[in-house]
Amino acid sequence: MANRDSIHRFLFENFPVRGEIVHLDATWQAVLERFDYPPHIRTVLGELMAATALLASTLKFSGMLTVQLQGKGPLHLLVVQCSNRMALRGLARWNGDVPVGTLSAMTGDGRLAITVESPEEGHRYQGIVPLEGETIADCLQNYFRDSVQLPTRLWTATGAQGASGMLLQRLPQQPGQSNVESDDWNRVQILADTITADELQNLADEVILRRLFNEDDIRLFESAPVSFRCGCSRERVERMLRGLGREEVESILEDEGKVEVRCEFCNKAEDFDRVDAIQLFEGEGPPPPAGKLH
Numbered sequence: 339m340a341n342r343d344s345i346h347r348f349l350f351e352n353f354p355v356r357g358e359i360v361h362l363d364a365t366w367q368a369v370l371e372r373f374d375y376p377p378h379i380r381t382v383l384g385e386l387m388a389a390t391a392l393l394a395s396t397l398k399f400s401g402m403l404t405v406q407l408q409g410k411g412p413l414h415l416l417v418v419q420c421s422n423r424m425a426l427r428g429l430a431r432w433n434g435d436v437p438v439g440t441l442s443a444m445t446g447d448g449r450l451a452i453t454v455e456s457p458e459e460g461h462r463y464q465g466i467v468p469l470e471g472e473t474i475a476d477c478l479q480n481y482f483r484d485s486v487q488l489p490t491r492l493w494t495a496t497g498a499q500g501a502s503g504m505l506l507q508r509l510p511q512q513p514g515q516s517n518v519e520s521d522d523w524n525r526v527q528i529l530a531d532t533i534t535a536d537e538l539q540n541l542a543d544e545v546i547l548r549r550l551f552n553e554d555d556i557r558l559f560e561s562a563p564v565s566f567r568c569g570c571s572r573e574r575v576e577r578m579l580r581g582l583g584r585e586e587v588e589s590i591l592e593d594e595g596k597v598e599v600r601c602e603f604c605n606k607a608e609d610f611d612r613v614d615a616i617q618l619f620e621g622e623g624p625p626p627p628a629g630k631l632h
């Protein structure tokens with residue numbers, strides 16, 4: 339099947355519910371190419387990537403959305419970032435054998451932190467909810483319930499080829515719309531619950547909507563592209579090494595012969611040899627005296 343890296347917004351015409359459908363194909367493959375994840379970890383990471391793209395599409399921001407799950411269990415970290423241009427990256431970290439089971443069995447107790455940074459506007463927002471639920475969708479739904487106070491449902495599916503997701507969100511009532519919104523909201527959720535993982539991943543969005551909501555008037559907007567992009571760069575690594583300090587960098591050079599910094603998201607390595615290190619700290623005065631005691 340062709341790569342469909344896109345997010346597609348839709349609206350119910352007669353009551354205030356909106357939706358989004360996302361497909362990550364090449365985006366998801368780009369994550370898998372860089373790290374070898376066990377299948378069950380791959381599944382939750384794919385779900386989190388789809389869910390993060392859906393969450394980003396419901397927010398207004400001009401920077402970076404970061405969704406981070408931190409647990410006390412073997413799967414202790416999942417991070418996905420999505421820019422306002424829908425460029426995504428993600429990673430998972432675990433120790434030892436991660437049991438195959440529900441999300442809570444894998445991650446243990448923990449928290450879900452959602453951070454939105456809009457550096458140009460100087461805004462930073464963070465919402466934290468306990469890590470509760472069987473799936474990534476449950477966790478995010480808890481976040482919407484507790485922090486956003488807009489009833490929201492999510493469905494996700496991850497396979498070898500791609501990660502897909504669908505979101506429905508009940509919006510505040512608009513003038514002129516029916517006031518049986520609560521009934522409609524319940525009805526569209528029941529209909530949406532009938533979608534299978536296979537349908538969500540493989541059917542065209544128009545077909546999904548027609549199958550699920552064939553009695554409703556739906557406005558489907560133009561889809562927007564989604565992509566993989568890692569924002570790492572040599573300049574950023576240089577800034578980080580300067581922050582670490584000359585002494586520390588010298589000491590790594592002494593031990594290792596070079597300083598290698600590997601990006602956790604895209605696995606790209608930046609190497610710094612002795613000459614690079616000298617250039618890094620140029621203009622900072624003489625190096626520390628040799629033989630200094632630590």
Ligand SMILES: [Zn+2]
Pocket residue numbers: 568569570601602603604605606
């Ligand atoms: Zn990177």
